[in-house]
Amino acid sequence: MNVSRRTLLGLLGMAPLAGGVLKAAGATRPQGDSKPLTESEMARQRIQRLHLPNVPLFTQEGKKVLFYDDLVKDKIVTLNFFYAKCDDICPLVMANLSKVQKLLAADLNKDLFMYSITLKPEEDTVDVLKHHHEMYAAMPGWTFLTGKPADVEKVRAGIGFTYPDPKIDKDKTQHIGNIRFGNEPLMLWSACPGMAHAEFLAESIVWSVLRPDSIGVPRS
Amino acid sequence: MYYNVFGEKVSRRRFKEMEEAAKNRRELIAAGLTSRRDLFKMGLLTAGGMLVAKSGLSARAQGLGQVMPQSGGGSNTSPGTQQNCLPGNQTASPATQPFRDPLVVMPQPRKLSSLSPTPTLNPNVGAGEVRAAAFQAPGISSSRFPVVPATLYHFTQKQFTARQTSDPNIGPQTIWGFDDGSGPRSPGPTYQAFYGAPQLTRNTNSLPATNQVNNTGFGMPSVSTHLHNGHTPSESDGNPCDFYPAGHFCDQYYPNVLAGFNSTNAPDGDVNEALSSLWYHDHRVDFTSQNTYKGLFGFYCLFNQFDTGNETTGFRLPSFPQFDIPLAFADKVYDPTGKLVFDLFNLDGILGDKFLVNGTIQPYLVVSPRRYRFRLLDTGPSRFYEFFLTGNVGGAGNPTTNPFFLIGTDGNLIPKPVQVTSVRIGPAERVDVIIDFSQFSHGSTVYLENRLNQLNGQGPTAVDSQLFPNGGQSTGTTECQNLGVTTNGAILPPNFNNGQNLVLQFRVTGPQVADNSVNPATGPSYYALPSTNVDPRIVRTFKFDRLNGQWSINGQFMDCGYGNGGTGGESTEMFRFAVRQNSVEQWLLTNLTGDWTHPVHIHLEEHQILSRSRVAPTVPTDIGRKDVTQLHPNERVQLFFRFRDWLGKYPIHCHNVVHEDHAMMAIWHVVPPGGEDNINVP
Numbered sequence: 001m002n003v004s005r006r007t008l009l010g011l012l013g014m015a016p017l018a019g020g021v022l023k024a025a026g027a028t029r030p031q032g033d034s035k036p037l038t039e040s041e042m043a044r045q046r047i048q049r050l051h052l053p054n055v056p057l058f059t060q061e062g063k064k065v066l067f068y069d070d071l072v073k074d075k076i077v078t079l080n081f082f083y084a085k086c087d088d089i090c091p092l093v094m095a096n097l098s099k100v101q102k103l104l105a106a107d108l109n110k111d112l113f114m115y116s117i118t119l120k121p122e123e124d125t126v127d128v129l130k131h132h133h134e135m136y137a138a139m140p141g142w143t144f145l146t147g148k149p150a151d152v153e154k155v156r157a158g159i160g161f162t163y164p165d166p167k168i169d170k171d172k173t174q175h176i177g178n179i180r181f182g183n184e185p186l187m188l189w190s191a192c193p194g195m196a197h198a199e200f201l202a203e204s205i206v207w208s209v210l211r212p213d214s215i216g217v218p219r220s
Numbered sequence: 221m222y223y224n225v226f227g228e229k230v231s232r233r234r235f236k237e238m239e240e241a242a243k244n245r246r247e248l249i250a251a252g253l254t255s256r257r258d259l260f261k262m263g264l265l266t267a268g269g270m271l272v273a274k275s276g277l278s279a280r281a282q283g284l285g286q287v288m289p290q291s292g293g294g295s296n297t298s299p300g301t302q303q304n305c306l307p308g309n310q311t312a313s314p315a316t317q318p319f320r321d322p323l324v325v326m327p328q329p330r331k332l333s334s335l336s337p338t339p340t341l342n343p344n345v346g347a348g349e350v351r352a353a354a355f356q357a358p359g360i361s362s363s364r365f366p367v368v369p370a371t372l373y374h375f376t377q378k379q380f381t382a383r384q385t386s387d388p389n390i391g392p393q394t395i396w397g398f399d400d401g402s403g404p405r406s407p408g409p410t411y412q413a414f415y416g417a418p419q420l421t422r423n424t425n426s427l428p429a430t431n432q433v434n435n436t437g438f439g440m441p442s443v444s445t446h447l448h449n450g451h452t453p454s455e456s457d458g459n460p461c462d463f464y465p466a467g468h469f470c471d472q473y474y475p476n477v478l479a480g481f482n483s484t485n486a487p488d489g490d491v492n493e494a495l496s497s498l499w500y501h502d503h504r505v506d507f508t509s510q511n512t513y514k515g516l517f518g519f520y521c522l523f524n525q526f527d528t529g530n531e532t533t534g535f536r537l538p539s540f541p542q543f544d545i546p547l548a549f550a551d552k553v554y555d556p557t558g559k560l561v562f563d564l565f566n567l568d569g570i571l572g573d574k575f576l577v578n579g580t581i582q583p584y585l586v587v588s589p590r591r592y593r594f595r596l597l598d599t600g601p602s603r604f605y606e607f608f609l610t611g612n613v614g615g616a617g618n619p620t621t622n623p624f625f626l627i628g629t630d631g632n633l634i635p636k637p638v639q640v641t642s643v644r645i646g647p648a649e650r651v652d653v654i655i656d657f658s659q660f661s662h663g664s665t666v667y668l669e670n671r672l673n674q675l676n677g678q679g680p681t682a683v684d685s686q687l688f689p690n691g692g693q694s695t696g697t698t699e700c701q702n703l704g705v706t707t708n709g710a711i712l713p714p715n716f717n718n719g720q721n722l723v724l725q726f727r728v729t730g731p732q733v734a735d736n737s738v739n740p741a742t743g744p745s746y747y748a749l750p751s752t753n754v755d756p757r758i759v760r761t762f763k764f765d766r767l768n769g770q771w772s773i774n775g776q777f778m779d780c781g782y783g784n785g786g787t788g789g790e791s792t793e794m795f796r797f798a799v800r801q802n803s804v805e806q807w808l809l810t811n812l813t814g815d816w817t818h819p820v821h822i823h824l825e826e827h828q829i830l831s832r833s834r835v836a837p838t839v840p841t842d843i844g845r846k847d848v849t850q851l852h853p854n855e856r857v858q859l860f861f862r863f864r865d866w867l868g869k870y871p872i873h874c875h876n877v878v879h880e881d882h883a884m885m886a887i888w889h890v891v892p893p894g895g896e897d898n899i900n901v902p
Binding site: 005188 | 769
């Protein structure tokens, strides 16, 4: 069998969008609800507690946001780290993301939110981020973030972008170049190398977190 | 006034340069130059990875000569760094009493006489099948490999509730398993397959869809079931990219035929290529670690006229299934409430602090004083084991270390049994062993104990390559040792830390029964090793590396090649290289990292290890036919391959499944002669 690319496109298009069910899946409870938490709700809380700290960060527009409450909760997201003066892999990864945002433009800022967080918040002020946001032609839905160094570190450690050896971990030129993507309410999390092909990155985001009921594409 | 991106005042000329730099970057992006290779081609990237500092390209080109200000890095208390070097990086599991529960021996699956709808040569798309292509085997011989073979199975992936211990500290778990019609279980049923009897399994995904509130914190209800070590046609192999969601199925054809049947050794193949202990597991791209951890694996035992499963015939190995028992090892972590957890955010590898055998924490097995064959499988995700047979635990004097026989590596019988006192396996590797319990007094207790010291996903703390004969000697270091963390050497003492590593308890309290199996000490012969004295058509090099935390093979990453599916982008190439059907190749696996061990698995064909860092292998588990080879730090391993019989796509990947899920994998394909011009790994 040969599934043509057009058919494939159709197959992916037919898959229900996970974003459409986010509200139904939400673990948020009205206040005063005293029912015991379900296994799923407990798992979601554990993930939030261990990995998704609710620390304040600042967008390239200077807006103060809380990492969990405002950026991740009930959302489908991508997360990565970069810094402005990085001349090694950051430009490649960020250029890749710039391509990814175009490939996923139909979902961006509606069901998908992309976040790039600076590893050097001391240098990368809001103004610096704004400049870079423009430089990478970031569309609405792709937000650049800075914050207090300690808060940024909490996010980095939370999403596992660390090395076993703290000496290596402090060397920012070796920083983790992966792109973490997740569907927070459905607890689907994975990651791809930031330097993978942008097309494959976009597709991985589609079939892992955006439309997780996609069919992998059989081809002969 | 002009300011640079860092808020510093700059001259008008510099500001213009900066604007130019920004414009250049936009152009790079617009031109789609996003890979390292592209930038190399354009001469814009130096070998060291720096963007060429020509005026205008980089916003900080003018400042390259300056020392970069180092960030303070904020707090030093980031979890996941230093703790990674300590056992149990995550919350320590609740205490459990060991040896409360009997070992579960998985039953054989229900055979069916028909399937509805009837399997078809081409994928039955209308009925919801998602197979990649037509079955290859019936195309070779429709009489020998009928589209609907006599042996049929229907496996359904399901979510269910199971106890992994009766200890009240750890309650029922919501896990995934395979249902053959008699109810879901994990590990799944153990196939009893025979050479010459092709079989077909329909794998139906009935896991709960992602749009329901039923997720327990990890797992992707999307599957592709791989038969590990199978000489399987590509459409039935369970390729990571051929995944499908709930509501779909895939018919997978297992010809149970010896390698070479349609090439070097027609028509029956080479019996010296016989496979014995295979296993099946989920292989969904990016989610294999979560899905296998959640329970999607099982055994596939393959028999023939020599390895018969009957101890009175052939090689007279202990009879299946009573005295021939598959053992699947897994290490897991539970949260303080006793719920199974998985660290979704780990990039290095995951270790658990509870050892499970066949789905039960530290079980016991009542054995008779006779010989048993055990098929040991490391299901991962990331732990290596070195198993010892420990006796006299808790008695007067020291614990004892007892001998046993190694008879198979990666599920394949080796030429002769080898007596050993320990055997090491990494993720996805198997060893077959024979333990004679008549050497112990009736009523005594002995243990299978893992004495290998491993602190994190990097691999065992001793990282030299051929360390099996003198286990305990370490010539390398891991990142943890650099930290000065006490590692207790590579091999831990027996009954270490109150017996935490006693994985399985044998109670020699079973009745005296006849033992008609051959004593391996008498030196029986099994299969000879196929000759490797053939010039390879090609020698390929595979460099396993870590680039800014990104696991890579030859500097590139996993790609299913579906570039434009639904996203409108250009398609990318799935296949990294092509192998000529029925040809001989040598593959050089090289590990560019100095502190990581990668268990490297290659689908379709077994290999033999010709050398490790230019020295012929010396350890018993290396001298045999393999499908996973441990690639130790800084090592170069030379493998011999024949790629025979089937066509199509297969992967090479690291079987530390956390590395695999983060792109340490490449898809290649077997093509007919004439189509294999692309001989280099890009």
